[in-house]
Amino acid sequence: MKSNGNYDWKISTIGGVTRIRITSGEDIAHLDELDQKLWTVLSCPVNGLEMPQKTLSLIDSDHDGKIHVGEVVASAKWLTSVLKNPDSLVAGGDSLGLDDFNEDNEQGRTLLSCARQILQTAGLDKTSVSIAEAESYLDLVSKRPFNGDGVVVPASAGDDEELKQTIADIVATQGGVEDRSGEAGVDKDKLDAFYAAVSDHVAWLDSGRKDADGIFPYGDDTVAALACVEALKAKIDDYFLRCKLAQFNADPAGLNVAPERIGQIATKNLSDCVGEIAEYPIANVSADRTLDLTQGINPVWTGEVDRFRSLVLNGEGSLTEEKWLSVQDKFTAYRAWLAAKKGGSVEPLGEARLRAVLAAGRKDAIAELIASDKALEESVANVESVSKLLILHRDFYTFLRNFVTFDDFYSAVDGSTKAIFQAGTLYIDQRSTDLCIKVADMGKQGDIAGLSGMFILYCACESKVKKETMNIAAILTEGQIANLRVGQNAVFYDRQGNEWDAVVTKIISNPISVAQAFMSPYRKFADTLSERMKKSLADKENKVMGDMTGKAGSINVPAAEGTEAAKTAAKPPFDITKISILVAAFGMAFSCVTLALKALFKPWYTILLVLAALVVCISGPSMLITWIKLRKRNLGPILNANGWAINSKILVNSRFGSYFTHLVRLPKIKVEDPLSDKTPLWKKILLWLAFIVVVAGAAWLICPADKRPFCSKPEAEVAVDSTAAAEPAEGVADLPAEGVAAEPSESAGQVSSEGAEQVSAEAAL
Structure with a gap:
């Protein structure tokens, strides 16, 4: 694919999004031709990432705390110009061979000469230079009185005590400039400001003495x-x-x-x-x-x-x-003279010292020291450039894999790499999650992170060893969520293995799996029912307690034991009528329910179809919505809230998300629990008998009446010829006269009985 030029970019689909692939030094050399719309990230913060802070600061050329596309491109162009083989950036490493410097490039030749000087100063006979060697040489140069930054410290004055004191006075009154060694020193601007202030203040003092009588009453x-x-x-x-x-x-x-x-x-x-x-x-x-x-x-x-x-x-x-x-x-004249004061910053030195500074006239001497220090700027800058080259040679390709593409993040499937924004691992509720991100601003997280569709635990972490605190956003992609709550304690391990005490401070709840979505409606119904039952029981308890308290004084004292009244109250008369009515009502209800179930679930498997339909109607919508949400989980809003400018979706579907959260895995062995409740044998037998009776009863109800076991089968019906029924048989007398009852036949009686039963069943239904 071509973009903003003739370079043919390689593409791949990673995480459900088509992205550019950076696999060679040639790709890095042509980053300036890559359309900015195709970059995964447009900017990222310098702080809070799992990458050496110095590396990120070197890429952040304007030192604004953010790394932008332009700065990445500039670093890529510089690296590929001073290296003979840009492919070495892909391999990385903390050392670079002397033959890897591009001698066809002017700056490459300069850096090669500086690298040789580093090795020579260290007394090393090598053909490669490492980061440690360059940093050691740079530290040595920085501690010298003249180190190329245009800042002189008192030690730069050698044995000249007056010069040392003057430099110290400048730092005390004008503020110091940090020298490369870390000590406060003086640059050209501070020097000029000091001598101007001394001259102005002495002139102001002299003006007061010219009219001492008028100014000092x-x-x-x-x-x-x-x-x-x-x-x-x-x-x-x-x-x-x-x-x-x-x-x-x-x-x-x-x-x-x-x-x-x-x-x-x-x-x-x-x-x-x-x-x-x-x-x-x-x-x-x-x-x-x-x-x-x-x-x-x-x-x-x-x-x-x-x-x-x-x-x-x-x-x-x-x-x-x-x-x-x-x-x-x-005091009018004196007040006016005070208002015209100049050079107040040097006033603490006192008039005598100020006049001595002017009399000594050491400004030019300090200026020469500054110029001498500044003369070494280019050579020291070359040493810094060698150090920069070695550091970026080690880390730049890793940074690109987390900026231009998100290869390191999507390589989590094999556990070999982690993205630079992954801060460590959180252990909570019998699981661990590797998708933990440091949070710089909790306020922004609350506004944006909820759009990610992820289940997020925000935790406040504290390290007693490091004496530090931080906030993290831990994303859970597996397991149950019923036991998670705000205030729950956990343990967090950063990428260096340091242990932090963590406390859950906020939860953003979103679906984790389709399996949880299946049970979600039932769990919500159970929770709602439980809450209502608790409320109802509490209300009733309050009412009962109120009634008992209010009527405590009106309770009748029971009759003395042995009296006639006590016997009457203790033994109410037995009413057989009530018992009969209850038994009859229960029998009728049971018959009606039995006949209704028999008519409804015929054939027998209808009940299974009805149950399946109910499950689909209840859990189906929740599972479908969850399935859609899981396919659209996006890490981008969380990173955006943390200072990143994400230019593409960072999808985390169900399959990919499972690689970040690890559930507890116990061996499949049977171990007897000595503290478990023991069920007596007779209870087990009763439970099995009850189960068998229920299954047998259900089978008996579902089975057709003519095939039920243990039931008398109806006599075979006599087939009647329709034509014979139409005409009376030969020798059969006419119907009996009115008022004379005819004898019912046996078959007629049987039909009548069955018809009555059918009518009774229909009435019951």
Whole structure:
């Protein structure tokens, strides 16, 4: 099949859907020609998959947490260009021969040279390079002071202590950039930002000193004075506003602290009520609108008031509103100067250190270190590319089998492989299921996963060893579901064999098998009937208990033993009439039912046909619907809810689904249970006799009357010639006169009796 080009793709039907097959390096090289509509997956998450995280991160070139078709195609084109034989991608492996590099490609030659350098540095005389060797060399390079990432750390400065300290100051004030070694360092942007901030802040400090008298009204104490004013501003503003309101109100006492409020805390430990006392006014209102700072001050605020007097008022003991406003005006220039502050990020270093940094002038020296580190970028990048090539050489084909096609998933029939989204195995209710998927967002699962048509157990898993938790969706495809419930405990084993405690948190119920669908209507009917019976019995029990409680006092006390009344109450008279009526009614009912069954089920196999028809009518629709649903079970919605962009159906029919769930298999041996209930021999004999009687009775009823055993057969009927019956026989006298009774013949009497029986049967029916 051709798609978006001239390449002839091979196709196959897997899981009920026609898919493209990727079986060779040539197929991988032409992935850019494959119509995107034919890809099974359009994107998948980087996290939560059973594949090395580094492999997925290397394919995710834009590092957005998702792998898209374009990124897969780019990886395929790069791999097939630097490898001499792309078919080696299908074989995989964690090592690559030096002769596998494509020397006809420029980057292939560069990577080959880097691979040889890796082997030479490690002192290895080999013709192949492995992932472990490349990673070891890359780790060695990363720990060097200069490792090609354009980031320098204090160790990069060698023995220059001033340079080390400056780099440390930059990291402390501007934030560090992670070096390849993992240590925080400085790059060109952080260096420029630091020296700009130092220059700006020193210039701002100098501008304040040029007009020190106007900007610092209290000299070196200006900062402390402003802090004191800010601490008291709200309370003093509140005091003067209360004084104004007191002039407006004839009774100013209500503006002070109410005695009731003080009375509420008077019995308490006042040290525990500091917060409440601080909310009281700073002082009682004054008629002359002057705040006396020496007495009558709220005790919580006396310390701040004393500092205010010392720093701002030069010891004055009172404060008017005009004086208070003039004090605040003194800080106007200082506030404006603070608002114009620049380079605040370096202020914690202190003015002395900032001026020392500018005087040292080591910016150019740090810039040279960064440039030296950056010069090694290409060589280190080549080492990273060799490592990337080796990792993708090992894992890329496996990824394609789970992205372009779902070959690994549909290979579960032989148990050789598992899809990368299969997280492990859940054991619950005497079965295990291998179709378990890590769940990233339970909210999305509730909205979409129900469309899959699968029976899903959502479990919260916790590992006491790893100190981790996760959620999984376990899909059951075999076994009974009656014992499964929310809150049930289970055990989950991940792909590495680690054990997790699992608890069922949610169940999405869907059919598992046609056999269960056969019994489903009866089970639902039985459940409904059981619930109604329980409810009815509970209602009756409540009613009886209520009646007994209500009428307990009205119960008559029985007569004393031995009295005439006691004898009468204990021995009711025997009524033979009632017994006779019951026996007669039972006999009539039995006769009617017997005759009805005989007429209805004739011939005998009619009852089997009726039972079969009833079963088909009851279970048939459920089985048909289940059969259709099982053929349409789709894993796609579950994966979609987990962050995948599925582009095709992922069908899991009955036959394929059976490979994922494994039921318990016990050996076929007979072992006597010492705790089982023992049935006495006489009960067994009675049960067998009852069974024989029922079978014999049914056979007797079904058998025609003239063939029943143990019954007298009717006498043979005398054949009568129709012509002879028409004319009286010779010598036979005329009919007797009116009023004279004729003797009934024996045959006539017999016919009459049988006719009467027939009439009685018809009447009973």
